[in-house]
Amino acid sequence: MAESDATLTPAESGDGAARVAVLLPLGLDTAYDYLVGDGEAAPPGAFVRVPLGSREVTGVVWGTVEDGAAGGVAPEKLKQIAAVLPVPALPESLRRLVDWVAEYTLAKRGAVLRMAMSVPAALEPAKTRAAYLASGEVPERLTPARRRVLDLLADGLPRGAMELAREAAISAGVVRTLADSGALMRVSLPAERSPEMPDWSLPRATLSADQRAAADALAARVADAAFSVTLLDGVTGSGKTEVYFEAVAAALEAERQVLVMLPEIALGAQWLERFRARFGAAPALWHSELGQRARRETWRAVANGAARIVVGARSALWLPFAELGLLVVDEEHDGAFKQEDGVIYHARDMAVMRARMAGCALVLSSATPSLETLANVRSGRYQSLNLPDRHGGAQLPDIETVDMRRTPPPRGAWISPPLREALADSFAAGQQAVLFLNRRGYAPLTLCRACGHRMQCPNCTAWLVAHRFSDSLNCHHCGYRQSPPETCPECQVTGRMAACGPGVERVAEEAAALFPEARSEIVTSDTVAGPGQAAEFIARIEKREIDLLIGTQIIAKGHHFPLLTLVGVIDADLGLAGGDLRAAERTHQLLHQVAGRAGRARHAGRVLLQTYMPEHPVMAALSSGARDAFLKREAEARESHGQPPAGRLAAIILSGRHEASVAGTARALARIARGALPKEGGIEVWGPAPAPLALLRGRYRYRLLIKCARSQLPQPWLRHWLARLDAPSRVSLRVDVDPYSFL
Ligand code: ADP
Numbered sequence: 001m002a003e004s005d006a007t008l009t010p011a012e013s014g015d016g017a018a019r020v021a022v023l024l025p026l027g028l029d030t031a032y033d034y035l036v037g038d039g040e041a042a043p044p045g046a047f048v049r050v051p052l053g054s055r056e057v058t059g060v061v062w063g064t065v066e067d068g069a070a071g072g073v074a075p076e077k078l079k080q081i082a083a084v085l086p087v088p089a090l091p092e093s094l095r096r097l098v099d100w101v102a103e104y105t106l107a108k109r110g111a112v113l114r115m116a117m118s119v120p121a122a123l124e125p126a127k128t129r130a131a132y133l134a135s136g137e138v139p140e141r142l143t144p145a146r147r148r149v150l151d152l153l154a155d156g157l158p159r160g161a162m163e164l165a166r167e168a169a170i171s172a173g174v175v176r177t178l179a180d181s182g183a184l185m186r187v188s189l190p191a192e193r194s195p196e197m198p199d200w201s202l203p204r205a206t207l208s209a210d211q212r213a214a215a216d217a218l219a220a221r222v223a224d225a226a227f228s229v230t231l232l233d234g235v236t237g238s239g240k241t242e243v244y245f246e247a248v249a250a251a252l253e254a255e256r257q258v259l260v261m262l263p264e265i266a267l268g269a270q271w272l273e274r275f276r277a278r279f280g281a282a283p284a285l286w287h288s289e290l291g292q293r294a295r296r297e298t299w300r301a302v303a304n305g306a307a308r309i310v311v312g313a314r315s316a317l318w319l320p321f322a323e324l325g326l327l328v329v330d331e332e333h334d335g336a337f338k339q340e341d342g343v344i345y346h347a348r349d350m351a352v353m354r355a356r357m358a359g360c361a362l363v364l365s366s367a368t369p370s371l372e373t374l375a376n377v378r379s380g381r382y383q384s385l386n387l388p389d390r391h392g393g394a395q396l397p398d399i400e401t402v403d404m405r406r407t408p409p410p411r412g413a414w415i416s417p418p419l420r421e422a423l424a425d426s427f428a429a430g431q432q433a434v435l436f437l438n439r440r441g442y443a444p445l446t447l448c449r450a451c452g453h454r455m456q457c458p459n460c461t462a463w464l465v466a467h468r469f470s471d472s473l474n475c476h477h478c479g480y481r482q483s484p485p486e487t488c489p490e491c492q493v494t495g496r497m498a499a500c501g502p503g504v505e506r507v508a509e510e511a512a513a514l515f516p517e518a519r520s521e522i523v524t525s526d527t528v529a530g531p532g533q534a535a536e537f538i539a540r541i542e543k544r545e546i547d548l549l550i551g552t553q554i555i556a557k558g559h560h561f562p563l564l565t566l567v568g569v570i571d572a573d574l575g576l577a578g579g580d581l582r583a584a585e586r587t588h589q590l591l592h593q594v595a596g597r598a599g600r601a602r603h604a605g606r607v608l609l610q611t612y613m614p615e616h617p618v619m620a621a622l623s624s625g626a627r628d629a630f631l632k633r634e635a636e637a638r639e640s641h642g643q644p645p646a647g648r649l650a651a652i653i654l655s656g657r658h659e660a661s662v663a664g665t666a667r668a669l670a671r672i673a674r675g676a677l678p679k680e681g682g683i684e685v686w687g688p689a690p691a692p693l694a695l696l697r698g699r700y701r702y703r704l705l706i707k708c709a710r711s712q713l714p715q716p717w718l719r720h721w722l723a724r725l726d727a728p729s730r731v732s733l734r735v736d737v738d739p740y741s742f743l
């Protein structure tokens, strides 16, 4: 735990040079001691430049070190801090989060800190630009051009030379002459744009009684200015966004900063529009597609308090908010909040810790809350608010299953007769429809009809996915690409290679053949690359330029299209294969979410789920609307198997280019673990086993799974075992605490 900010500054701490521990954003766990120069102050959180070997790096003062502290290095051996950077300190709540996340995920503290220092350029001195003010002196010769400049500056606002030249229609030479003559005064202004200021006091929507009650409760949590977690559980279209906007308004009014996390910020165009309508300004944005300049400006604006609200992806959790008053995690159940590479963490869970460290309110919003969150509600750790009805009297869509055994599509086709009819009805009524299939490309598999050979990625345990638009076979794991072969690479027979199974491109082809008049569009991460393209898409849907959307999960999220009345799910069973412990829960969430796009306004919505198992509990829950009964059963099943959220899991994934050494190391680790299990039991070790993705990007992979009761923590055991393992350097090892992917 970091020391408090109230420690004496080193300059005041008496004789001799003061020492501080500095954490560096490198793959290191320990903070290094440095001396602070005479008269210099380096309080905890200060960003400092320090020598490290032959180079100089930027780190953060993590704490002060008492003279003669045990294990300390002799002062004469220590190096001195080179510079304390003139930027706001890393807030204590964020330093404590770094420590906590490192402890929980077993990541190196430096690696976690690196996420909070992702914009090194933001720590450099802010750039300034030259601007001019009228000095009050009048030049000897007042030409019309010079007069125009002075007239323009009469309002007292400084302007740059280019701006003056443009606005006064003069050449830049005139500005220079005026400055030389003393009629203009040169001042320097920050070169960076500052964020727009949201206005919380603008008129709000008239809330329904349920919405009002929920909004008031959330605003009260914000006013408490203490740690709390509240689940906002409301059906799709119930106005959850509208409701938590009231909490945002309360936080802004209280002069606190706000962070809203969305799972897929690239698709947040409608959200941004609504925010602007409510608060008269755009929030600051944070996601991976931002350019360097925007990153630098936003990071700095958050640190110095100029940015009052940020909406961002999971990485926004690591921004240096010093005055956080509210955190919102929208679509809290979404898997996109789990980061699977680098430091492996769940941004929703870490948001809970950030709110705890910052002492502020957290809102988790969802129409299909995760079992983890519901368990916390049940145990009383989280509060819960419910919005049972759609806004404005809109009805929830009618969800029906289409039994693919009874009414199958024609051979080689994927749209069943009932779905075809529903589409025809929808187009005839001038309404819009969605066909949902969570599979990019044209076909998930290409095989040889002569010998049965299947086209596989050379680097991964995965079939190559056929893409028609790019005319290639692609690996979705490693990016490998090749052109589709005419001749089977195995049996050399030509002309028998065939695409098997549907992807969205293939469904689009079929839909175009059935409804040549319908204007359709494919929406996947291949066709919608960034926020700009997403916004354009959304605008075209809103303007009714598209009748039919065919897409993957990215169309399932958040959108509100009043004319969209029909959702057809091509393969509702898709997510249930594979049998991972959350398969049913996740399929239910995803299908519920995509179904929730239908009939959100005046027109009733209809959802058709094409399935081979209409009696499956997920399909039954969706078509009967019995969400809570389904979740209760799921929770009970997990409980009886000691699975999350009733128990805890951690995975260890070993990988390397040499299969035998990976397997050998995995076995050695399992032996160590089994040899050191607690006598009283309660912790189980499963495996090692080759991962389902046994080969990924050319690396062989083995997995171990550790399972223990909720009341225990696996981390101390993991540390204990790993410390005893002598792993060869060519085998790398990753720990995934609370795994969501089992591939
Ligand atoms: P959810 O997030 O629960 O799916 P939204 O917040 O997106 O629901 O609301 C659905 C639609 O209803 C949006 O277009 C929203 O602007 C509108 N809406 C919700 N509540 C109100 C309200 N009280 N007054 C006006 N419009 C509302």
Ligand code: ZN
Pocket: 457, 458, 459, 460, 462, 475, 476, 477, 478, 479, 480, 697
């Ligand atoms: Zn691959």
